[in-house]
């Protein structure tokens with residue numbers, strides 16, 4: 041179980057590696073959704089660095105990151121709804137042909153973020169696997 045959580049966290053940190061929208065993005069709608077994903081990535085990294093004990097647990101920082109994740113994930117549907125394109129976008133067109141499923145996957149992240157306890161290191165460790173699973177679940181279907 042411990043190992044599983046660790047690998048889920050590591051998988052998620054890979055996604056968190058790109059923290060800001062890609063250079064050269066022209067379309068403002070695409071830029072806005074990339075920026076949203078970038079902020080999701082940064083907040084996951086804050087929690088992931090604590091969960092892997094790369095940085096010391098900080099209850100205030102964990103709570104702030106958790107709340108930012110809850111808010112950002114609630115904004116995914118609104119930011120992705122306009123079907124904008126850009127040469128550097130990695131969004132697959134299936135997002136808009138399977139819109140309800142995409143929204144359900146965004147909701148799954150919102151639920152995982154809401155359920156993450158930020159009061160202790162053990163709570164953060166326990167909640168990160170579920171969060172990482174929702175990143176992968178959506179990216180593997182809807183991101184190139």
Ligand code: HEC
Nearest residue numbers: 055058060061062074077081129130131145146149175178
């Ligand atoms: C509901 C679907 C969905 C969920 C859930 C999701 N993502 Fe994404 N993410 C996408 C899509 C689609 C793109 C590609 C957007 C584009 O290039 O237009 C993306 C792109 C990204 C990017 C790259 C942004 C850029 O500047 O190009 C990062 C970083 C990212 N996601 C992190 C995360 C992390 C971390 C999680 C989990 C906490 C997560 N995402 C959850 C759909 C999702």
